Amino acid sequence: MSDQLEKIVDVIYQKICAKLKGMGYIEIEASGRHVHLSRKVIDELFGKGYQLTNIRSLSQPGQFVSAERVTLIGPKGQLSNVVVLGPERAHSQIEVSKTDAKILGVNAPIQESGKIQGTSPIEISANGNKVQLNQGVLVAERHIHMSLADAERLALKDGDRVDVEVSSDRPVIFKKVNLRVSDQYDTYMHIDYDEANACNLTNKTFGLIIKK
Ligand SMILES: [Zn+2]
Numbered sequence: 001m002s003d004q005l006e007k008i009v010d011v012i013y014q015k016i017c018a019k020l021k022g023m024g025y026i027e028i029e030a031s032g033r034h035v036h037l038s039r040k041v042i043d044e045l046f047g048k049g050y051q052l053t054n055i056r057s058l059s060q061p062g063q064f065v066s067a068e069r070v071t072l073i074g075p076k077g078q079l080s081n082v083v084v085l086g087p088e089r090a091h092s093q094i095e096v097s098k099t100d101a102k103i104l105g106v107n108a109p110i111q112e113s114g115k116i117q118g119t120s121p122i123e124i125s126a127n128g129n130k131v132q133l134n135q136g137v138l139v140a141e142r143h144i145h146m147s148l149a150d151a152e153r154l155a156l157k158d159g160d161r162v163d164v165e166v167s168s169d170r171p172v173i174f175k176k177v178n179l180r181v182s183d184q185y186d187t188y189m190h191i192d193y194d195e196a197n198a199c200n201l202t203n204k205t206f207g208l209i210i211k212k
Helices: 003-022 039-046 098-104 148-153 193-198
Strands: 025-031 034-038 054-057 064-073 078-089 093-095 120-126 129-140 143-146 161-166 172-181 188-192 205-211
Touching (some): 039 120, 143 148
Parallel strands (some): 025 188, 034 078, 143 172
Antiparallel strands (some): 064 078, 120 129
Protein backbone atom coordinates (compact mmCIF):
# COMPACT_ATOMS: atom_id res chain seq x y z
CA MET A 1 0.00 0.00 0.00
CA SER A 2 1.31 3.45 -0.86
CA ASP A 3 1.95 5.87 2.00
CA GLN A 4 -0.84 8.13 0.81
CA LEU A 5 -3.38 5.31 0.61
CA GLU A 6 -2.28 4.08 4.04
CA LYS A 7 -2.92 7.57 5.47
CA ILE A 8 -6.40 7.69 3.91
CA VAL A 9 -7.24 4.23 5.30
CA ASP A 10 -6.01 5.35 8.71
CA VAL A 11 -8.19 8.49 8.67
CA ILE A 12 -11.27 6.45 7.65
CA TYR A 13 -10.43 3.91 10.33
CA GLN A 14 -10.13 6.58 13.05
CA LYS A 15 -13.50 7.97 11.98
CA ILE A 16 -15.12 4.54 12.20
CA CYS A 17 -13.63 4.06 15.68
CA ALA A 18 -14.93 7.47 16.80
CA LYS A 19 -18.38 6.62 15.39
CA LEU A 20 -18.43 3.26 17.21
CA LYS A 21 -17.40 4.91 20.47
CA GLY A 22 -20.20 7.46 20.04
CA MET A 23 -22.64 4.54 19.74
CA GLY A 24 -21.52 3.12 23.09
CA TYR A 25 -18.95 0.62 21.82
CA ILE A 26 -15.87 0.27 23.97
CA GLU A 27 -12.42 -0.66 22.77
CA ILE A 28 -11.11 -3.78 24.51
CA GLU A 29 -7.50 -4.34 25.50
CA ALA A 30 -6.00 -7.60 26.78
CA SER A 31 -3.68 -7.28 29.76
CA GLY A 32 -0.88 -9.82 29.74
CA ARG A 33 0.71 -10.97 32.97
CA HIS A 34 2.56 -8.13 34.65
CA VAL A 35 3.73 -6.81 37.98
CA HIS A 36 3.48 -3.47 39.78
CA LEU A 37 6.30 -3.05 42.28
CA SER A 38 6.68 -1.02 45.44
CA ARG A 39 9.70 1.21 46.05
CA LYS A 40 10.98 -1.32 48.59
CA VAL A 41 10.83 -4.26 46.14
CA ILE A 42 12.42 -2.20 43.32
CA ASP A 43 15.27 -1.33 45.71
CA GLU A 44 15.72 -4.99 46.66
CA LEU A 45 15.64 -6.35 43.09
CA PHE A 46 17.32 -3.62 41.06
CA GLY A 47 19.27 -1.57 43.61
CA LYS A 48 18.60 1.29 45.98
CA GLY A 49 16.94 4.26 44.29
CA TYR A 50 16.64 2.49 40.92
CA GLN A 51 14.19 4.14 38.53
CA LEU A 52 12.03 2.09 36.11
CA THR A 53 12.72 2.81 32.43
CA ASN A 54 9.61 4.01 30.60
CA ILE A 55 9.61 2.42 27.11
CA ARG A 56 5.94 2.79 26.12
CA SER A 57 2.91 4.65 27.46
CA LEU A 58 -0.29 2.68 28.14
CA SER A 59 -3.87 3.76 27.37
CA GLN A 60 -4.46 5.00 30.92
CA PRO A 61 -2.75 8.34 31.57
CA GLY A 62 0.57 8.08 33.48
CA GLN A 63 0.82 4.26 33.23
CA PHE A 64 3.73 2.80 31.26
CA VAL A 65 5.53 -0.37 30.19
CA SER A 66 9.04 -0.44 31.64
CA ALA A 67 12.13 -2.09 30.21
CA GLU A 68 12.51 -4.13 33.41
CA ARG A 69 11.57 -7.80 33.56
CA VAL A 70 11.21 -10.24 36.46
CA THR A 71 10.75 -13.97 37.00
CA LEU A 72 7.85 -15.26 39.10
CA ILE A 73 8.73 -18.36 41.11
CA GLY A 74 5.80 -20.43 42.38
CA PRO A 75 5.66 -23.78 44.19
CA LYS A 76 5.00 -25.64 40.90
CA GLY A 77 6.62 -23.57 38.19
CA GLN A 78 8.14 -20.33 37.00
CA LEU A 79 7.21 -17.59 34.55
CA SER A 80 10.13 -15.59 33.23
CA ASN A 81 10.40 -12.31 31.34
CA VAL A 82 7.35 -10.84 33.11
CA VAL A 83 6.95 -7.14 32.39
CA VAL A 84 7.08 -4.52 35.13
CA LEU A 85 4.54 -1.72 34.69
CA GLY A 86 5.18 1.74 36.04
CA PRO A 87 4.98 3.93 37.93
CA GLU A 88 5.87 2.26 41.24
CA ARG A 89 2.98 1.66 43.63
CA ALA A 90 2.41 1.70 47.36
CA HIS A 91 1.96 -2.11 47.31
CA SER A 92 3.42 -4.70 44.96
CA GLN A 93 0.81 -6.50 42.88
CA ILE A 94 1.25 -9.43 40.51
CA GLU A 95 -1.48 -9.83 37.90
CA VAL A 96 -1.71 -13.20 36.18
CA SER A 97 -4.35 -15.27 34.37
CA LYS A 98 -5.89 -18.41 35.86
CA THR A 99 -3.73 -20.40 33.41
CA ASP A 100 -0.61 -18.65 34.74
CA ALA A 101 -1.71 -19.32 38.33
CA LYS A 102 -1.97 -23.05 37.53
CA ILE A 103 1.54 -23.05 36.04
CA LEU A 104 2.91 -21.29 39.14
CA GLY A 105 0.89 -23.48 41.50
CA VAL A 106 -0.70 -20.58 43.35
CA ASN A 107 -4.36 -20.11 44.19
CA ALA A 108 -4.75 -16.55 42.92
CA PRO A 109 -8.17 -15.04 43.67
CA ILE A 110 -10.14 -13.02 41.11
CA GLN A 111 -10.14 -9.53 42.58
CA GLU A 112 -10.31 -5.90 41.66
CA SER A 113 -6.86 -4.57 40.89
CA GLY A 114 -5.48 -2.62 43.84
CA LYS A 115 -7.19 -4.79 46.46
CA ILE A 116 -4.46 -7.17 47.53
CA GLN A 117 -5.99 -8.39 50.80
CA GLY A 118 -6.14 -12.20 50.73
CA THR A 119 -4.02 -12.58 47.59
CA SER A 120 -1.38 -15.29 47.14
CA PRO A 121 2.29 -15.19 48.12
CA ILE A 122 5.03 -15.42 45.48
CA GLU A 123 8.79 -15.21 45.05
CA ILE A 124 10.12 -12.71 42.50
CA SER A 125 13.61 -12.67 41.05
CA ALA A 126 15.46 -10.20 38.86
CA ASN A 127 19.03 -9.18 38.36
CA GLY A 128 20.26 -12.15 40.44
CA ASN A 129 18.24 -10.94 43.44
CA LYS A 130 15.19 -12.58 45.03
CA VAL A 131 12.31 -11.21 47.07
CA GLN A 132 9.64 -13.23 48.86
CA LEU A 133 6.26 -11.48 48.97
CA ASN A 134 3.71 -12.79 51.45
CA GLN A 135 0.84 -11.56 49.27
CA GLY A 136 0.15 -9.83 45.97
CA VAL A 137 -0.81 -12.40 43.31
CA LEU A 138 -4.29 -11.97 41.87
CA VAL A 139 -6.29 -12.49 38.70
CA ALA A 140 -7.55 -9.00 37.90
CA GLU A 141 -11.30 -8.82 37.66
CA ARG A 142 -12.48 -7.75 34.19
CA HIS A 143 -13.22 -4.05 34.22
CA ILE A 144 -13.93 -0.92 32.23
CA HIS A 145 -12.09 2.35 32.79
CA MET A 146 -14.46 5.13 31.81
CA SER A 147 -14.07 8.87 31.50
CA LEU A 148 -16.59 11.11 33.28
CA ALA A 149 -17.92 12.39 29.94
CA ASP A 150 -18.61 8.87 28.60
CA ALA A 151 -20.22 7.78 31.89
CA GLU A 152 -22.53 10.78 31.78
CA ARG A 153 -23.42 10.18 28.14
CA LEU A 154 -24.20 6.50 28.81
CA ALA A 155 -25.95 7.21 32.15
CA LEU A 156 -23.50 5.03 34.09
CA LYS A 157 -21.70 5.55 37.37
CA ASP A 158 -18.62 4.28 39.18
CA GLY A 159 -19.19 0.82 40.66
CA ASP A 160 -21.93 -0.18 38.20
CA ARG A 161 -21.88 -3.73 36.83
CA VAL A 162 -22.58 -4.07 33.12
CA ASP A 163 -22.81 -6.91 30.60
CA VAL A 164 -20.64 -6.46 27.52
CA GLU A 165 -21.06 -8.30 24.23
CA VAL A 166 -17.82 -8.67 22.31
CA SER A 167 -18.18 -8.41 18.55
CA SER A 168 -15.60 -10.84 17.22
CA ASP A 169 -15.61 -14.02 15.15
CA ARG A 170 -15.94 -15.87 18.49
CA PRO A 171 -18.56 -13.71 20.21
CA VAL A 172 -18.79 -13.75 23.99
CA ILE A 173 -20.92 -11.88 26.52
CA PHE A 174 -18.90 -10.88 29.58
CA LYS A 175 -21.25 -10.46 32.53
CA LYS A 176 -21.00 -8.20 35.55
CA VAL A 177 -18.07 -6.19 34.27
CA ASN A 178 -16.84 -3.79 36.95
CA LEU A 179 -17.20 -0.19 35.79
CA ARG A 180 -14.68 2.30 37.14
CA VAL A 181 -15.31 5.95 36.39
CA SER A 182 -12.72 8.66 36.94
CA ASP A 183 -11.53 11.92 35.42
CA GLN A 184 -8.14 10.18 35.32
CA TYR A 185 -9.39 7.53 32.86
CA ASP A 186 -9.77 7.15 29.14
CA THR A 187 -12.50 4.69 28.20
CA TYR A 188 -11.20 1.15 27.63
CA MET A 189 -12.23 -2.33 28.77
CA HIS A 190 -9.53 -4.59 30.19
CA ILE A 191 -9.63 -8.39 30.19
CA ASP A 192 -6.88 -10.96 30.75
CA TYR A 193 -5.40 -13.36 28.21
CA ASP A 194 -7.69 -16.26 29.13
CA GLU A 195 -10.69 -14.03 28.46
CA ALA A 196 -9.07 -12.54 25.35
CA ASN A 197 -8.52 -16.00 23.89
CA ALA A 198 -12.06 -17.03 24.81
CA CYS A 199 -13.43 -14.28 22.52
CA ASN A 200 -10.56 -14.43 20.01
CA LEU A 201 -9.64 -10.83 20.69
CA THR A 202 -7.66 -9.14 17.96
CA ASN A 203 -6.31 -5.63 17.67
CA LYS A 204 -9.12 -3.06 17.83
CA THR A 205 -11.92 -5.33 19.01
CA PHE A 206 -14.95 -3.53 20.40
CA GLY A 207 -17.58 -4.52 22.93
CA LEU A 208 -21.08 -3.10 23.44
CA ILE A 209 -22.69 -2.58 26.83
CA ILE A 210 -25.95 -4.54 26.46
CA LYS A 211 -27.22 -4.47 30.05
CA LYS A 212 -26.83 -1.95 32.81
ZN1 LIG B 1 -7.28 -1.68 33.67
